[in-house]
Amino acid sequence: MFGRGGFRQAYGQGQRRSYSAQGENTYARITVDLEDSYRGGTRQVTLKHSVLGADGRPQLRERTLNIKIPKGITEGQQIRLAGQGEPGIGEGKPGDLYLEIAFNSHPLFHTEGKTVYLDLPLAPWEITLGAKVQVPTPDGPIKVTIPANSTNGKKLRLKGRGIPAKQPGDMYIVMQTVTPPATTDNEREAYRQFGDAFNFNPRQSMGG
Template structure:
């Protein structure tokens, strides 16, 4: 997928006000509408403008687009990063199924944020109304899910300032991370959403949990995976090794004649819960480098000692 510069499409500057974006779109729409335009590429241009306006007219989508597209040039290959909306706080939205092949950049934002209730839209004309619910995606450490934690979380909320520019305002919340929480689960913070109207109660803030990428572990639901390097002799002869887990180190027996890719299961050592997950240790045989004459001689001895062809099955 190619990155599209929506500001260039509408012919406006990146610091354009919301009114300037609206006026630019209306002017171009009149010029390139397929029913009236004589331009050969009118239909394609009209579609491109509609896609750009769909994102830039919405302050929330525009703020995230500005963040995601900050380091991209028009026409470059673009892959939306995972958790691209992490740390942003938005008004009520539906489920976002994720980015899939065949979608354009505008579709990606529709999927990320769902169907918005509309910027500044109230829940009716009553004098008293409950505030809108807000949603945000936040990242925590895997260890927080094992132990529980108290964390300060910073969120950015896009707003339109008095001059019509989209800006982000930061807010910091103290959040209790319960032990055993999984990626995809949601924490509800009562009264932390949009303010109510009149005597209406404030809305709630829903925090969707994701895990920060870990240098050591991979997570699948409640199960956790660890790649464990082994020396060839440990794999061949068997060994007792110390294995790190997010809950502390454990001793693991490596069976003799183990091969790379073999999985050893540590039952109940995954993310805690009523039904705790498991931790899978994936064996990975690491070869010592042959950087000295002694090391090379040792490998030649192995070569002579074994009648072994690793490609015999090919």
């Protein structure tokens, strides 16, 4: 004979369900080259993540993933890897892994969103008389015409030469005058003749 309490206990155990929960999403930051944004590519990334050990305690493990870098990605965007986050509990699905993109420091270029900037050194005669010069871009060198009578710091826009997203960004060349040193008698004489040829006082607006 079953007592009333014993019957309720046995019935409750039969209806009990195991606990399940989806795993947590995880986040990491990876660095790629600016050129990867122009061409796309694959990067191998080693990440640390926690797993439950045999004793039931979390342990840190390393895993290596091959990450596809889509063409046109910009700094700060995220790549979502479904099911690569923390494992779920019970029958719960694993969470997702989100990778935030950062660009490696570049010796020539810097970016703001989809816009790319390049400081371009120019000789005084190039920036004054105009010139056709070869200019590096993240997608390879191109020929650019420098307009005559340009000034130091002037920006030259190269439409659509920025990061190639659905709506491509632009690239800006920032002109920087580089004055050659005068180390020989001939070079110093050339500067004297240059100065004599112009009635020019760069400090006139200062009353100098």
